[in-house]
Amino acid sequence: MTVLMSHVQHYNHLQISAKRAGLYMIEKMKGKSMKWVKEIVEMEKLTDYTCNLEFETNWKKFMAQKDVFLSKVNIQNSINIEGFGTVDLVNPRKSPHLLPEAYD
Structure with missing residues (x-):
């Protein structure tokens, strides 16, 4: 945000728009980041669940x-x-x- 504002510091009419656009982009990236982290956590839950040897043994007995x-x-x-x-x-x-x- 600092870099963006330094580029428009001499253009008062652009400062408000640039700041708003910068904040919007930050919020958008936070949303994407949260979605990505949730996806990783869900994959980790599934991986831990299926890599559990006891689960696999019980599942094989059950499916038999x-x-x-x-x-x-x-x-x-x-x-x-x-x-x-x-x-x-x-x-x-x-x-x-x-x-x-x-x-x-």
């Missing part, structure tokens, strides 16, 4: 039971999924096209 879930959804009213507990199968049965996605 997917075929059992899909095969029993039309036969039983509930199923016990290791690490998750008992799951009611009556409601998911109503939307068979969504079952694989629902399990994920």
